[in-house]
Amino acid sequence: TYGAVIVKVENGSVADKGGLKAGDVILAVDGEKIEDTAHFRYNLYKHDIGDEIKVLYNRDGKEKETTLKLTQKAE
Numbered sequence: 001t002y003g004a005v006i007v008k009v010e011n012g013s014v015a016d017k018g019g020l021k022a023g024d025v026i027l028a029v030d031g032e033k034i035e036d037t038a039h040f041r042y043n044l045y046k047h048d049i050g051d052e053i054k055v056l057y058n059r060d061g062k063e064k065e066t067t068l069k070l071t072q073k074a075e
Contacts, residue, residue, distance in 0.1 A: 003027045003058065004040035018068040020057065027063065028056040044070075 003025040009015045026034050030053055034040045047053060052069050 002033065002035050004034050004037040006057075014068050014071055018055065018066040020055070020066065020068075021059065023059070025058040026055055027058055029053050 006015065006020055006022055006024045006026065008022055009020055026040055028034055029040070029043045032043060034043065044053075047070055049070055052067050054065060054067050056063060056065050058064075
């Protein structure tokens with residue numbers, strides 16, 4: 001009922017390096033619950049290149065966490 005579904009992950013991207021895959025659902029960033037895709041993008045805009053963020057996500061019904069180092073601004 002909440003979260004942002006990852007539709008595509010490009011090879012070599014920050015998401016790819018962090019182990020995220022298409023179909024994963026991002027539930028929280030740095031402990032802040034993500035309501036939807038727009039909220040996820042808003043959250044990313046609050047960070048700068050070089051920042052590290054902790055991402056809680058759901059894959060196949062299991063919650064997992066990864067740390068991503070942002071290397072480019074979200075488009």
